[in-house]
Amino acid sequence: xxxINRSIARTGKLAAAIGFAGVLVAALPVRANTALVxxxxxxxxxxxxxxxxxxxxxxxxxDPAFQTLLRETGSxxxxxxxxxxxxxxxxxPTVVSFALGxxxxxxxxxxxxxxxxxxxxxxxxYLPLRELLRSLDLALREDxxxxxxxxxxxxxxVHQEGVRTTVLAHGxxxxxxxxxxxxxxxxxxxxxGVGTTLNGTREIGTGGVASIxxxxxxxxxxxxxxxxxxxxxxxxxxxxxxxxxxxxLLAFDGAQEAPYASEAPAEASPTPEPEPPQAAAxxxxxxxxxxxxxxxxxxxxxxxxxxxxxxxxxHRLRDPDNRFWVDISGAQLQGPxxxxxGQEPILSIxxxxxxxxxxxxxxxLNGPKAIVVTPSASGLGIAVGSxxxxxxxxxxxxxIGTVAAAAAxxxxxxxxxxEESAWKFxxxxxxxxxxxxxxxxxxxxxxxxxxxxxxxxxxxxxxxxMARRLRTILVARGWQVKLTHDSDVxxxxxxxxxxxELQARVDIANTAGARLFVSIHANAYVNSGPxxxxxxxxxxxxxxxARAIETRxxxxxxxxxxxxxxxxxxxxxxxMPAVLIETAFLSNPSDYELLTSSAWRxxxxxxxxxxxxxxAQEYPVANQPAx
Amino acid sequence: xxxRSIVLAVLVAVVAGATWYYLSHxxxxxxxxxAVYYTKLDGATLGVMRVSLRPREPGESSAERLHNVALYxxxxxxxxxxxxxxxxxxxxxxxxxxxxxxxxxATVDLSNEVTQQAGGAFGENGEFKALVYxxxxxxGIDAVQILVQGNRLETLPGxxxxxxxxxxxxxx
Numbered sequence: 001x002x003x004i005n006r007s008i009a010r011t012g013k014l015a016a017a018i019g020f021a022g023v024l025v026a027a028l029p030v031r032a033n034t035a036l037v038x039x040x041x042x043x044x045x046x047x048x049x050x051x052x053x054x055x056x057x058x059x060x061x062x063d064p065a066f067q068t069l070l071r072e073t074g075s076x077x078x079x080x081x082x083x084x085x086x087x088x089x090x091x092x093p094t095v096v097s098f099a100l101g102x103x104x105x106x107x108x109x110x111x112x113x114x115x116x117x118x119x120x121x122x123x124x125x126y127l128p129l130r131e132l133l134r135s136l137d138l139a140l141r142e143d144x145x146x147x148x149x150x151x152x153x154x155x156x157x158v159h160q161e162g163v164r165t166t167v168l169a170h171g172x173x174x175x176x177x178x179x180x181x182x183x184x185x186x187x188x189x190x191x192x193g194v195g196t197t198l199n200g201t202r203e204i205g206t207g208g209v210a211s212i213x214x215x216x217x218x219x220x221x222x223x224x225x226x227x228x229x230x231x232x233x234x235x236x237x238x239x240x241x242x243x244x245x246x247x248x249l250l251a252f253d254g255a256q257e258a259p260y261a262s263e264a265p266a267e268a269s270p271t272p273e274p275e276p277p278q279a280a281a282x283x284x285x286x287x288x289x290x291x292x293x294x295x296x297x298x299x300x301x302x303x304x305x306x307x308x309x310x311x312x313x314x315h316r317l318r319d320p321d322n323r324f325w326v327d328i329s330g331a332q333l334q335g336p337x338x339x340x341x342g343q344e345p346i347l348s349i350x351x352x353x354x355x356x357x358x359x360x361x362x363x364x365l366n367g368p369k370a371i372v373v374t375p376s377a378s379g380l381g382i383a384v385g386s387x388x389x390x391x392x393x394x395x396x397x398x399x400i401g402t403v404a405a406a407a408a409x410x411x412x413x414x415x416x417x418x419e420e421s422a423w424k425f426x427x428x429x430x431x432x433x434x435x436x437x438x439x440x441x442x443x444x445x446x447x448x449x450x451x452x453x454x455x456x457x458x459x460x461x462x463x464x465x466m467a468r469r470l471r472t473i474l475v476a477r478g479w480q481v482k483l484t485h486d487s488d489v490x491x492x493x494x495x496x497x498x499x500x501e502l503q504a505r506v507d508i509a510n511t512a513g514a515r516l517f518v519s520i521h522a523n524a525y526v527n528s529g530p531x532x533x534x535x536x537x538x539x540x541x542x543x544x545x546a547r548a549i550e551t552r553x554x555x556x557x558x559x560x561x562x563x564x565x566x567x568x569x570x571x572x573x574x575x576m577p578a579v580l581i582e583t584a585f586l587s588n589p590s591d592y593e594l595l596t597s598s599a600w601r602x603x604x605x606x607x608x609x610x611x612x613x614x615x616a617q618e619y620p621v622a623n624q625p626a627x
Numbered sequence: 628x629x630x631r632s633i634v635l636a637v638l639v640a641v642v643a644g645a646t647w648y649y650l651s652h653x654x655x656x657x658x659x660x661x662a663v664y665y666t667k668l669d670g671a672t673l674g675v676m677r678v679s680l681r682p683r684e685p686g687e688s689s690a691e692r693l694h695n696v697a698l699y700x701x702x703x704x705x706x707x708x709x710x711x712x713x714x715x716x717x718x719x720x721x722x723x724x725x726x727x728x729x730x731x732x733a734t735v736d737l738s739n740e741v742t743q744q745a746g747g748a749f750g751e752n753g754e755f756k757a758l759v760y761x762x763x764x765x766x767g768i769d770a771v772q773i774l775v776q777g778n779r780l781e782t783l784p785g786x787x788x789x790x791x792x793x794x795x796x797x798x799x
Contacts, residue, residue: 078702078723084687085695089722093706097699099681108709109660109678157711168711247710320676344669367667367674386672449785452746459746499781499791521787523747526718530668536748536787538798564671566752567798569782569789580787582748 038140038147039221041173045069045149051126056116058126061086069149073136073172074246081123088135091246092170096135098127105131137172137246139195143220153196153225156212158204161364162339162348163254165207169227170247177240177248180226187237188228189250195223208235208254286310286331286400288359291338291351299369300346302382304361306331306400312373312380313397319368319388326373326380328400331359345369345386368392375400431541431575434513436621438480439612442505442570443467444521444580447490449501452524454586455596459522462595464488466520466583469605477613478625484508502569509574515624516545516612517578519570522595524587531588532561536580538571544619545577549611556603557594558584577615581608661696663703664760665714666753673760676708690728693767697733698726704761705737715753718743724776732793733762736774741783748787759794770795 036047036057045068049060059066061077070076074091086098097106103117116128133140137154140147151173159166169175169191177189201213210230218224231237231252238251286308293302306328314326338351347364354360363384370385375398443463445451451459464485471481484505485491492504509517523534533553535546546563554560571578583604584591594600616624659680664673680699683692701723707716720740727734735758744750759771770793772779781791 076720076722078698080725083695083698084684084691085698087699087702089702089706092709094709095678095699095703095706097681099684099695102681102684104681106679106681109676111679111681249711367672386669388673388675390675445785451785497781498784498786502782521748523749524745525715525747525749526745529713530670530749534670534749536752561670564752565799566748566756567789567794568748568752568787570787572789580748585747585749587745587747 036147038149040069040138040149041072041151049124049126050129051121053116053119053126057129058116058119059129059132060121060124060126062124069136073138075136079125081120086118086125086127088132090136094135100125105135107135137170139197141195141220148220150195150220150223151193153191153194153198153214153227156198156214156227158202158209158212160207162350163207165204165209165252165254167209167212167227167229167250167252168247169250172246174245175248177227177250179240182237184231185233186228186230188226189240191225191227191248192218193223194225195220196225206232206254208232208252285357286328288328288331288333288351290334291349291361293342293346293349295343296383299384299386300343302346302349302361302363302384304328304380304382306379309400311397311399312375313395314373315395316371316392318394322365322368323362324365324371324382325360325362326382327354328359328361328380330357332357333359345384373398431577432513433515433576433621435480436515436623437478437625438482438512438514439474439516439518440482440484440509440512440514441467441470441474442484442509442517442519444519446485446488448494448496449490452522452586454524454592457586457592457596459524459586460488462522462583462586462601463520465598466601466605469602470518470520470608473605473609474612477609479612482508482512482514498569503573506570506573509576509578514576515621516615517570517574517576518545518549518608518612519578519580520608521580521582523582523585525585526587528585528588531585531591532559533584534561534582535563536566536568536571536582537563537578538566538568539578541577542571542579545612545615546579548615548618549579549581549608552607552611552614553604556607557600558591661700661703662761662764663700664757664764665704665707665712666757668713668715670715670749670753673757674708674712674714678703693728693765694726696765697728697762697768698723700761700765701726701733701735701758704758707757715750715757717741717754718750728768731768732770732772733765733768734772734774735762736777739776741775744783744786746785751783751786751788755788755790755794756799759798760796763796 034050036050038045045065047059047063047065049063051058061079075088077086077088079086084100088096090096094108098118100118100120103114104111105114114128114131118125118127130140133149137152139150139152141150142148151171153169153171155170157168169177171191171194173193175191175194177191180188180190195216196214198214199216201211203211208231210232213228215226216223217226229252232254236253238253241249286306288304288306290305291302293300310328310330312326312328314324316324333351333353338349340349342349345366347366350362352360365384367388370387370389370392372383373396374381380400445460446464449460451463467483471483474481490496490501492500535550537543537546543563550560550563568580571580584595586592586595660677661680662675662677664675667674680696705717705721705723707714718740722738724736724738762768762771772793773790779791782789
């Protein structure tokens, strides 16, 4: 949704900008191989690889000032001589694609026409100047005789979520929204240092926002863009948030009585005028007694409980607008409307009496999820999967209740998940452990490889500690246990290659003919957001072991990120069932507290041991310890 | 009679030529798209965004076409979705140095920034899953070999994912 809106905004803006910049470029003293001097963010840039073809200015990608401009705008260019495509990745990030000899250029998903096709002169590709600047969210303006590269407020993405509206502003420079005036009915933000070609007023009309007007003031060198938001009655603006340097998020909470009908855009909803309820004809209307949502094995399950008979019709919008709703005709909603946040993959759930005989249950999803709608005698089940599907069916209908339950309703089957992958290798049942009592535990990293380090705490030390705790418990249960390293050292040799180090660990387990292999790690990411426990597997035989341990580790203070198949070296190359457990994120403050608590590490070790015992019971082999 | 035959032959040739032109350029009108995948912050599920592909140029051989689409796909996958979309992203500054296609294997040479991982399996798994899914979504490509600064690595430094052989969708 945001992507689309941004692109549309860009397209409109581009049309205006091309005309405007065209006049300016024509007016500037640009001739073949002359310099173009322009000020940018207070300093001068002297472009020397400037050329003109058919009166259209072009710039060589090797121009030192252009390279500086790319760096300062957080962009980079992918091209080398011999390549046809010239690609620029902007800070948005958006990929702008040019091709030699083709006037078409693409800004993200949108195709546009440039005034000039890129060409090669010598060993250098030349790109049309004004389109290039547009793609960097800059405009070439003139201040007297001086050319100015002016950062632009490039796009405003308006996104409605029920009664809330968010507006994401994106610019060609660091953005800061300053509140200039605020009353109960309107609020005006100033963005200092950016100009715009988005001037004008857009009617919004829902989600607390009546309209948004954009205008420009200030000077060419010190422009100010003003964004004035006229509020609907009762709407409350939230404080502007800097999403990242070039983005600012403005949010508005509309009054709760905002018309729900706006939830389904008229042109997207083929729902006809309410029809007389067929199943309920001549009988008392059915009653929706409750709507509940609960996590399922693969996503969320929503259950609509209904007494009586009714018909239903469901619709979903096309990705990226992932809204789904089902209208239950001939039904009354018992109790007040429901409007609550969901749990992934459901973002929100709303239940309303849409008209006197129709109850609408609307879900907002975080992607084009697989949805299966199943009617029964007592209601309707909606299973929302966690995987995205391509070309999912967009509508269906059927009957609920005792009268119609016998008749099979026509429900389009969801298409197979696009990302479902087949196992690449034969099932692992062929492996026979020559030492069925032995479990190899691999503390992740160690020695010269510290793993991830946060707050002075190294993953290697935590992993070794958890591995030793697990060993103690397993030995007490009758297992033989071998650690790939029992002190904080490299397994192969210090400062060895990752291959030698990981292969040495794999060799220990494979050579010993171990029953199981468990690699213990702590996770990390570049920001503190992600948290939870992840179980990485590679071979078909790994999943059952991972699942047995996962089942025991669900209530240990962080969340369960599930079993993830990947090409991890140690799980891929060990011959026995293996799992690599990323116990929690050192980069997340809450997970960090857990990882650095010895009580938590002991608890996790016990849970792993429980899971291993459960696995051994379920998949017993001869001569294993009694569980 | 002979004149009529010649006119007819020319007419047939023109119709055939026009039909060929129409059929061979039909995909242009409908607009081919490329699915660019990104891994969501749950570390496993994929999101997808579609970008349009420019039509094949006259004189662009099918091998060059495959190379160009693969290069575009790799650059798009490294860029990822707009910043307001939550996604696992390659370390800042990671670039595509080059892409080549040999048989059905695309080789993607990445800049050294890719080695600046946070340390966990989370990032590298999500990053490479998205890149491999994007490239193997291109007809004619079913495997992706990763290079870093022109060299084949066994894993990233301190890493977990095996990179010294081509990756496939089936690895995930």
